Amino acid sequence: MNNNPTINVYYSNEIKDWSLYTSLLWGIEEEGLPYQCVSKELNNAVKLAYDAAESSRLSVGIGIDNTGDIILHYQKLDKNKPLFKINIDEGHINLRNLGANSARLIKGIPFKTFKDKNVEEKFENLLDIEKSNEEDIDIEKIVTEVVEKLCGEGV
Amino acid sequence: MKLIAGIDIGNATTETAVAKIHDERIEFISSGIVETTGIKGTIENIHGIFSSLNQALKKGKLDIKDLDLVRINEAAPVIGDVAMETITETIITESTMIGHNPSTPGGVGLGVGYTINIKNIKKLKEKKPLIVIIPKDVDFLEASSNIDKAIRSGLDIQGAIVQNDDGVLINNRISRVIPIVDEVSLIEKVHEGVKTAIEVAPVGGVVEILSNPFGIATEFSLDSQETKMIVPIARALIGNRSAVVIKTPKGDVKERKIPSGKINVLGKRRKMNIEVDEGASEIMNVLKECIPIEDIKGEPGTNAGGMLEKVRQVMANLTNNHPNSIKIQDLLAVDTFVPQKVKGGLAGEFSMENAVGIAAMVKSDKLQMQMIANELEKDIGVEVEVGGIEADMAIRGALTTPGSDTPLAILDMGAGSTDASLISRDGEIKSMHLAGAGNMVTMLINTELGLEDKDLAEDIKKYSLAKVESLFHIRHEDGSVEFFENQLDPKVFARVVILKEGNMIPIPINESLEKIKMVRKTSKERVFVTNAIRALKMVSTTGNIRDIDYVALLGGSALDFEIPQLVTNSLAQYGIVSGRANIRGIEGPRNAVATGLVLSYEEGKENE
Numbered sequence: 001m002n003n004n005p006t007i008n009v010y011y012s013n014e015i016k017d018w019s020l021y022t023s024l025l026w027g028i029e030e031e032g033l034p035y036q037c038v039s040k041e042l043n044n045a046v047k048l049a050y051d052a053a054e055s056s057r058l059s060v061g062i063g064i065d066n067t068g069d070i071i072l073h074y075q076k077l078d079k080n081k082p083l084f085k086i087n088i089d090e091g092h093i094n095l096r097n098l099g100a101n102s103a104r105l106i107k108g109i110p111f112k113t114f115k116d117k118n119v120e121e122k123f124e125n126l127l128d129i130e131k132s133n134e135e136d137i138d139i140e141k142i143v144t145e146v147v148e149k150l151c152g153e154g155v
Numbered sequence: 156m157k158l159i160a161g162i163d164i165g166n167a168t169t170e171t172a173v174a175k176i177h178d179e180r181i182e183f184i185s186s187g188i189v190e191t192t193g194i195k196g197t198i199e200n201i202h203g204i205f206s207s208l209n210q211a212l213k214k215g216k217l218d219i220k221d222l223d224l225v226r227i228n229e230a231a232p233v234i235g236d237v238a239m240e241t242i243t244e245t246i247i248t249e250s251t252m253i254g255h256n257p258s259t260p261g262g263v264g265l266g267v268g269y270t271i272n273i274k275n276i277k278k279l280k281e282k283k284p285l286i287v288i289i290p291k292d293v294d295f296l297e298a299s300s301n302i303d304k305a306i307r308s309g310l311d312i313q314g315a316i317v318q319n320d321d322g323v324l325i326n327n328r329i330s331r332v333i334p335i336v337d338e339v340s341l342i343e344k345v346h347e348g349v350k351t352a353i354e355v356a357p358v359g360g361v362v363e364i365l366s367n368p369f370g371i372a373t374e375f376s377l378d379s380q381e382t383k384m385i386v387p388i389a390r391a392l393i394g395n396r397s398a399v400v401i402k403t404p405k406g407d408v409k410e411r412k413i414p415s416g417k418i419n420v421l422g423k424r425r426k427m428n429i430e431v432d433e434g435a436s437e438i439m440n441v442l443k444e445c446i447p448i449e450d451i452k453g454e455p456g457t458n459a460g461g462m463l464e465k466v467r468q469v470m471a472n473l474t475n476n477h478p479n480s481i482k483i484q485d486l487l488a489v490d491t492f493v494p495q496k497v498k499g500g501l502a503g504e505f506s507m508e509n510a511v512g513i514a515a516m517v518k519s520d521k522l523q524m525q526m527i528a529n530e531l532e533k534d535i536g537v538e539v540e541v542g543g544i545e546a547d548m549a550i551r552g553a554l555t556t557p558g559s560d561t562p563l564a565i566l567d568m569g570a571g572s573t574d575a576s577l578i579s580r581d582g583e584i585k586s587m588h589l590a591g592a593g594n595m596v597t598m599l600i601n602t603e604l605g606l607e608d609k610d611l612a613e614d615i616k617k618y619s620l621a622k623v624e625s626l627f628h629i630r631h632e633d634g635s636v637e638f639f640e641n642q643l644d645p646k647v648f649a650r651v652v653i654l655k656e657g658n659m660i661p662i663p664i665n666e667s668l669e670k671i672k673m674v675r676k677t678s679k680e681r682v683f684v685t686n687a688i689r690a691l692k693m694v695s696t697t698g699n700i701r702d703i704d705y706v707a708l709l710g711g712s713a714l715d716f717e718i719p720q721l722v723t724n725s726l727a728q729y730g731i732v733s734g735r736a737n738i739r740g741i742e743g744p745r746n747a748v749a750t751g752l753v754l755s756y757e758e759g760k761e762n763e
Contacts (some may be wrong), residue, residue, distance in 0.1 A: 029324055030321065105626075108625070
């Protein structure tokens with residue numbers, strides 16, 4: 001392990017497919033900061049992140065465990081209060097934003113906001129509904145179905 | 156001994172002063188201040204009067220029944236309104252430009268070539284300089300390997316326009332350094348096969364060739380007529396780190412003047428017309444020449460007309476008068492600029508368009524103060540009378556400031572209007588109401604920073620700024636640093652924040668603290684310093700501002716953390732001593748009229 005100033009990324013060696021996480025590194029690269037990735041025999045994202053931050057000369061570390069939790073930590077923070085926490089399920093855009101934010105913490109420029117995947121999906125669904133609105137939706141039928149279902153559940 | 160209360164209903168606040176009148180002297184007991192309910196001069200004011208009075212009485216441990224008399228002010232029937240007219244507009248047709256500031260463009264330098272979609276690059280046989288378009292459905296790994304292959308096969312790749320935030324990533328994966336502009340949201344509007352120039356400046360630099368009309372002319376071989384047409388493009392690109400200019404043969408860019416109509420100023424001695432798009436200083440010159448002004452009208456059917464008629468209508472409704480009998484008696488025009496989306500821009504570019512901000516002031520014969528007084532008398536069972544003229548009362552109150560004496564001028568800087576009065580050595584009072592005050596400052600801040608949020612603009616006006624420099628410390632606008640024990644909210648990290656009552660409100664725009672501070676300060680100067688000088692000239696007996704010695708600053712805006720300093724500073728140039736009043740030595744610039752109402756009771760009695 002070299003001693004250059006880098007953002008350190010510690011990941012659990014129980015993670016099988018490391019390539020899923022590359023968006024994270026691209027986020028750092030786009031912001032123009034160096035990073036290094038190290039595999040560790042530990043499976044706790046917070047702890048990994050804090051260790052990474054402590055060992056980083058830039059005081060910034062990212063930890064990933066096999067549940068898909070990704071934590072951005074800063075050495076000057078309380079160990080139990082990391083800066084950001086996301087999960088791999090939240091999509092590669094958020095992964096990339098987390099990477100970018102780790103670099104922005106050092107550069108001192110405002111963070112990118114994480115996109116709520118659920119909200120986006122809902123929005124897309126809404127759009128779909130709007131599209132399908134052209135065909136007449138039988139509201140009466142939907143209402144009857146809902147009422148019947150609720151009655152069936154004894155509400 | 157008598158116990159009396161003076162109540163001043165202002166545009167923003169209702170203030171009370173309670174005093175005991177002994178035979179020889181007046182003993183002030185307490186004061187109250189609440190927000191005015193409803194518009195000044197309407198029956199809705201009663202609630203505000205009530206709570207203001209109660210607040211004062213409670214402080215003095217008195218009961219409403221102890222009161223012998225309540226005096227309310229003969230409020231100056233003045234309301235102000237503000238509006239904004241944009242007078243230029245930049246429209247791009249056919250040819251276009253991208254002049255935004257992605258935080259991380261890739262590469263560096265200038266590239267000129269013909270656009271081509273990355274997907275079609277393999278089919279290309281012709282050898283000509285190329286600019287590659289990379290839409291967001293193309294992954295940057297794929298894009299960079301294709302560009303690299305093309306370069307190796309001998310194609311002349313000059314630059315790239317990217318939809319995603321991938322500029323640096325692509326740059327790191329190709330063998331030649333080319334300028335790459337990324338985060339171009341409307342990339343589908345960039346057609347293929349058109350001549351395009353891309354410039355990316357090194358970190359910390361700004362584009363130099365594409366922000367220079369002759370630079371663009373050189374790259375596109377333009378003649379002098381065409382060069383004139385692209386000036387707005389060059390202007391819009393000044394200060395950017397990256398830029399793209401796309402030129403189609405028949406395209407052009409226009410900076411269009413929007414006809415916003417004429418203002419007709421009807422003075423007592425002369426009548427003049429002025430086009431709004433001539434700018435603020437011309438409008439103010441015309442106004443000055445027409446003094447004294449009887450009425451100001453806007454050309455019907457134009458923006459100027461609509462705005463002035465709206466003010467008239469509001470005042471007409473307020474006073475139950477016909478709009479024709481309402482006269483606009485003053486106007487303050489201020490040059491300003493509005494960041495507006497460039498029509499035809501591709502990445503949501505803004506161009507600074509010129510605009511004129513206007514505040515108008517309307518006067519009617521009388522507000523319904525007597526009606527309010529009657530209503531109040533019924534409610535509280537104490538005699539209520541309408542006291543003297545507001546400006547006279549204010550000056551009487553102001554004279555309780557330690558260190559003041561006649562002759563004295565006051566500047567009452569409120570939310571809707573700026574009022575000036577002058578009391579001469581022998582007690583003669585002359586006063587003046589002018590359009591433009593706190594509300595106009597808020598409007599200027601709101602538009603010049605492109606906030607579209609009036610409350611935020613109001614907060615910027617009132618509170619100082621700071622920059623959050625780390626998760627644990629902020630730097631105040633004066634340069635001092637403050638540390639915090641607890642981690643700050645990541646939402647405010649690296650942002651400019653407003654320090655409002657112990658909270659940090661992030662300002663969601665990408666401007667430096669210095670810029671925001673400058674807009675705030677110049678907005679205040681353009682309104683209050685201009686009006687201070689204008690108003691004092693008008694009340695000065697000789698018409699010369701230098702003949703005034705002392706000026707006391709009153710009103711809500713005199714409480715501002717920098718307006719009094721700005722005014723004091725500029726008046727000092729005329730040899731005038733000015734400063735924030737301190738009513739009765741304890742109230743600061745507040746409560747002048749209420750205090751004056753109490754004091755004038757005593758004088759009224761003497762006259763009998």
